[in-house]
Amino acid sequence: MSFVEKYPRLWNFFAAYFPDADLDNLTDEVVVAxxxxxxxxxxxxxxxxxxxxxxxxxxxxxxxADDANRYFATQEENLAWLRMVRRELAG
Structure with a gap:
């Protein structure tokens, strides 16, 4: 199963809110807020x-990460980003 099939709500959030954030000079924390x-x-x-x-x-x-228009050199960086999004969503 693909990301969108497994996680449709999360995919909608990532694909709708993150891709253009850099163009708008928004931090990921602001996007989550x-x-x-x-x-x-x-x-x-x-x-x-x-x-x-x-x-x-x-x-x-x-x-x-691709759907959110985010690129990570390592899985550790990707995990750190996912955890930051989780922290911001729950905070």
């Missing part, structure tokens, strides 16, 4: 649950 301000709490919890599953599903990390 904007998303949180626009989504209902129940939907947010579903996204966090999908992110928790993704964090342990390394097979989808590269596609998730």
């Amino acid at each position: 904007e998303y949180k301000s626009e989504i209902q709490e129940s939907a947010l919890q579903q996204v966090v649950a999908e992110l928790d599953k993704l964090i342990v599903d390394t097979s989808c990390w590269e596609q998730a």
Whole structure:
């Protein structure tokens, strides 16, 4: 299964909010905050649950990063970014 099939809500968040953030000079933390301000709490919890599953599903990390227009040299960098997104979503 692909990233979008396994994690449809998370894919929607990554693909809709992150790709153009650099052009708008937005940090990833600001992107997450904007998303949180626009989504209902129940939907947010579903996204966090999908992110928790993704964090342990390394097979989808590269596609998730691509869909978010983020590029990482190592899996450790990718994991750090996913954990930062998780922290910001839950905070």
